[in-house]
Amino acid sequence: MPTPFVKIVEVGPRDGLQNEPFPVAVQTKVELINRLSATGLKSIESGSFVSPKWIPQMAGTSEVLRLIDHKHGTSYPVLVPNMKGLEGLEVLLRENPRQPVSEEIAIFTAASETFNKRNINCTIAESLDRFVPVVERAIELGLRVRGYVSTAVVCPYEGYIEPEKVRDVTIKLLEMGCYEVSLGDTIGAATPRTMERLLDVVMAAVPIEMLAAHNHDTYAMAIANVLTALKMGIRTVDSSVAGLGGCPFAPGATGNVATEDLVYALREEGYETGVDLNKLSTTGQWISSILGRDNGSRVGKAWLARKKLQ
Ligand SMILES: CC(C)(COP(=O)([O-])OP(=O)([O-])OC[C@H]1O[C@@H](n2cnc3c(N)ncnc32)[C@H](O)[C@@H]1OP(=O)([O-])[O-])[C@@H](O)C(=O)NCCC(=O)NCCSC(=O)C[C@@](C)(O)CC(=O)[O-]
Numbered sequence: 001m002p003t004p005f006v007k008i009v010e011v012g013p014r015d016g017l018q019n020e021p022f023p024v025a026v027q028t029k030v031e032l033i034n035r036l037s038a039t040g041l042k043s044i045e046s047g048s049f050v051s052p053k054w055i056p057q058m059a060g061t062s063e064v065l066r067l068i069d070h071k072h073g074t075s076y077p078v079l080v081p082n083m084k085g086l087e088g089l090e091v092l093l094r095e096n097p098r099q100p101v102s103e104e105i106a107i108f109t110a111a112s113e114t115f116n117k118r119n120i121n122c123t124i125a126e127s128l129d130r131f132v133p134v135v136e137r138a139i140e141l142g143l144r145v146r147g148y149v150s151t152a153v154v155c156p157y158e159g160y161i162e163p164e165k166v167r168d169v170t171i172k173l174l175e176m177g178c179y180e181v182s183l184g185d186t187i188g189a190a191t192p193r194t195m196e197r198l199l200d201v202v203m204a205a206v207p208i209e210m211l212a213a214h215n216h217d218t219y220a221m222a223i224a225n226v227l228t229a230l231k232m233g234i235r236t237v238d239s240s241v242a243g244l245g246g247c248p249f250a251p252g253a254t255g256n257v258a259t260e261d262l263v264y265a266l267r268e269e270g271y272e273t274g275v276d277l278n279k280l281s282t283t284g285q286w287i288s289s290i291l292g293r294d295n296g297s298r299v300g301k302a303w304l305a306r307k308k309l310q
Pocket of ligand 1: 015018048049050051052053054055079081082083084085086088108119120121148149150151184185186214246247248
C-alpha cells in the first residue's frame with residue numbers, strides 16, 4: 001500500500017509572528033519563509049492584508065511577498081479579511097504581472113459571535129456577506145481561496161461550541177467558493193473526544209478532502225487531536241515552526257502544533273510529508289533565537305540534541 005501523504009500548511013510566518021510582542025523585521029520574515037520553503041514545505045502562509053492598527057505585526061506583508069524567493073510548486077497564501085485587503089494584494093499583482101506574488105488567499109470567520117466580533121469587528125453573518133465579493137474577485141484574479149472557522153471547538157468567551165454551528169459556517173464558506181476550510185481549535189482546548197465529535201458532525205455534510213485541521217497546542221493536546229483527525233481521514237494539517245504564535249484575540253492561547261512535532265509524529269505513524277526534519281529543526285531553533293524566545297518544539301530541541309551526538 002502506498003504511504004499516505006499529509007499536506008502541511010505552515011502558518012508560522014503569519015499565525016506565528018502575528019502575536020510577537022516586538023516588531024519583526026521584514027528581512028527576518030523573508031529569511032524565515034525562504035528557509036521554510038527549503039525544508040520541502042509546499043504551502044507557507046506568509047502574512048496578512050489586515051488593518052495594521054489591529055495587527056501591527058502583519059504590516060509589511062506586501063514587502064515580504066516582493067522579497068521572498070518564490071519557489072515553483074510552493075504557494076504563499078495570505079489572510080484577507082475584506083475588499084480593502086484584497087485591493088492591497090491586487091496592487092502587487094498589477095505591479096509586475098510576470099512576477100509571482102501569491103496564488104492563494106485565506107478568508108477567516110468563526111463559529112462564535114463574541115470571538116468574531118473581537119477578531120474582525122462584525123457578526124458571523126456580516127463576515128460571510130463581506131466575503132462574497134472578496135471570493136468572487138479573488139477567483140477572477142486566478143487566486144485560490146481557503147476558509148478558516150475559528151473557535152471550532154471552544155471559544156475563550158463563550159465556552160464549548162456546538163459542532164453544528166461549525167458545520168453551518170463551513171458549508172457557507174464552501175458554497176461561496178473556498179476549496180478547503182480549516183477548522184481552528186483557536187485556544188487549543190480540544191481533546192480527541194471533542195475533535196472526533198466535531199469531525200463526525202462536519203464530515204456528515206462536507207467531503208473530508210475539503211477540510212483541514214488547525215490545532216493550537218495550549219493544553220498540549222494538539223498532536224493527539226491531529227492524530228485523531230488523521231484517523232478520521234483528514235489529510236491537510238496546519239502547523240507552526242517552533243510552535244510560534246497564538247491569536248491576539250484569544251488571550252493565553254499558544255501557537256499551533258509545532259511543525260517539527262507534527263513531522264516527527266507523522267513519519268513515525270507511517271505518513272509521508274516531504275519535509276526534511278533536520279532543516280526544519282534548524283530553522284525552528286534559528287527563528288526562536290532571533291525572537292529571543294524558547295524553542296516551542298520539543299521534537300525540534302530533541303532532534304538537534306540527538307544530531308550533536310551523531
Ligand atoms: C477586519 C478589520 C479590518 C475590520 O476592522 P474595522 O475597524 O471594523 O474596519 P473598518 O472598515 O471600519 O476600517 C477601520 C480602519 O481600518 C482600515 N482597514 C480596513 N480594512 C483594512 C485592511 N484589510 N487592510 C488595511 N487597513 C484596513 C480602514 O481603512 C480604516 O482606516 P482609517 O480610516 O481608520 O485610517 C479588522 O478587524 C482587522 O484587521 N482585524 C484583524 C484580525 C486578525 O488579523 N486576526 C488574527 C488572524 S485570525 C487568526 O489568527 C485565527 C486563525 C485564522 O489562525 C484560525 C484559528 O486559529 O482559529
